[in-house]
Amino acid sequence: xxxxxxxxxxxxxxxxxxxxxxxxxxxxxxxxxxxxxxxxxxxxxxxxxxxxxxxxxxxxxxxxxxxxxxxxxxxxxxxxxxxxxxxxxxxxxxxxxxxxxxxxxxxxxxxxxxxxxxxxxxxxxxxxxxxxxxxxxxxxxxxxxxxxxxxxxxxxxxxxxxxxxxxxxxxxxxxxxxxxxxxxxxxxxxxxxxxxxxxxxxxxxxxxxxxxxxxxxxxxxxxxxxxxxxxxxxxxxxxxxxxxxxxxxxxxxxxxxxxxxxxxx
Numbered sequence: 001x002x003x004x005x006x007x008x009x010x011x012x013x014x015x016x017x018x019x020x021x022x023x024x025x026x027x028x029x030x031x032x033x034x035x036x037x038x039x040x041x042x043x044x045x046x047x048x049x050x051x052x053x054x055x056x057x058x059x060x061x062x063x064x065x066x067x068x069x070x071x072x073x074x075x076x077x078x079x080x081x082x083x084x085x086x087x088x089x090x091x092x093x094x095x096x097x098x099x100x101x102x103x104x105x106x107x108x109x110x111x112x113x114x115x116x117x118x119x120x121x122x123x124x125x126x127x128x129x130x131x132x133x134x135x136x137x138x139x140x141x142x143x144x145x146x147x148x149x150x151x152x153x154x155x156x157x158x159x160x161x162x163x164x165x166x167x168x169x170x171x172x173x174x175x176x177x178x179x180x181x182x183x184x185x186x187x188x189x190x191x192x193x194x195x196x197x198x199x200x201x202x203x204x205x206x207x208x209x210x211x212x213x214x215x216x217x218x219x220x221x222x223x224x225x226x227x228x229x230x231x232x233x234x235x236x237x238x239x240x241x242x243x244x245x246x247x248x249x250x251x252x253x254x255x256x257x258x259x260x261x262x263x264x265x
Contacts, residue, residue, distance in 0.1 A: 001058060006077045007065060012058035013051035013078070017043025020111070021084035022262060024050040025075065025095025027117070027245070028191050029143070029150060029176050029184060031057025034092065037251030038258060046262070049084055051075075053094070055183025066190035068094075072101040079109050086111040088262045092247060093117050093219065094191055100227075103208075104200040112265035113208040114258055117216055117244050119223035120230065122196040131192045139185045144177045151176070156215025156243025172248065201230040207265040208234035211257060213242030213249070235261070 003010045014032060016039055024035040032050030039048045052059040053071055065074070075098050079085045088111050091099035096118025103110045123131070134146055143150065151160065151173055159165060210228035212221040221238060228236040237257050242250040 003059075004078055004081050006074050006081065007070070009054040009062045009065065009074065010060040011051055011054065011074065011078055013049055013082075014039075015047060015049040015082075017046050017048050019046045021047045021049060021079075021082075021087040023075075023079060023084055023087045023089055024048065025089065025091040025098050026050070026053065026056070027093030027095060028187055029056070029154070029179055030245070031175075033057070033175075034245065034247050035090070038090070038247055038255050041251075041255035042259060042262070046088070047084070049082060049087075051078060053098075053187065055187050056179070061180060061183040061186075066186045068097045068101060068190065068194045071190070072098050072105070075102060076106050076109055085109040088112045088114070088265060090114040090258060091116065091118065093244065094187075097191075097194060097197070100197050100201065100204065103206055104197065104203040107203075107205065110206050112262060113204065113206050114211065114261060115208065115224070115227065116211045116254070117213055117219050117224070117246055118210075118227070119219050120196060120198045120201055120227045121223060122194060123192050128192050131188060135185045135188045135192075138188070139181055142177070142181050143179050143184060147173050147177050153218050154243065154245045155249060156213055156217075156241065158215060158241040159243060159249045198230060201227070202232070204231050207261070209257070209261040210234055210236045211246065211254065212236070212238050213244060213246045214238050214240045215243045216246075218244040
């Protein structure tokens with residue numbers, strides 16, 4: 001497996017294809033694997049790179065460096081080390097938090113910005129307390145007790161109710177449970193405690209697409225729409241039947257939307 005040493009952490013990544021670079025940044029409790037369908041769809045024309053944030057996937061668990069500013073610095077260094085800039089950035093949820101910071105602060109590294117199931121505001125106050133309690137328990141026993149709660153937060157009702165996708169749901173639930181405790185908890189706290197970046201959205205000047213899942217309960221479409229409205233020229237697209245993990249729930253629709261946007265950016 002390829003790794004890059006970035007800001008003191010070994011960061012795992014995969015890449016396929018050739019051409020202009022597309023860098024994929026995953027959401028909390030997942031890894032670059034959540035973009036498998038998109039890599040397959042885009043690698044005929046693009047150099048597709050999907051990486052795991054520190055503490056998640058196959059990347060190293062470190063003692064610190066999990067806040068969104070630090071993760072943005074990780075991503076900037078990775079882009080530079082791999083010679084991938086300026087890249088088309090595709091970030092889902094946490095990956096979107098990072099992408100907005102990069103586009104605002106390191107515009108020379110970003111060619112276009114695709115924001116999936118994400119928003120510029122801080123974590124809603126109603127969520128903070130219960131997520132921190134979850135983190136405290138998960139530090140001791142892991143994520144298994146919260147697997148069903150996480151599935152309902154990560155996926156929409158259509159996916160969860162589909163009898164034809166039972167095997168996929170079992171496999172994805174297993175991925176959540178398999179998260180290493182320390183990395184998962186540190187990443188959770190970083191997401192929950194993040195600052196909003198609304199004040200910096202006016203600095204984003206690259207072509208931007210904001211995608212929301214119609215059934216997303218973690219970042220409801222209205223929050224994503226407000227983010228799109230605050231970025232000059234940004235387009236907004238709603239994906240029917242998708243929840244918070246749209247790349248895995250409706251892979252063909254998301255891949256088509258990304259392909260159409262990136263091709264013209």
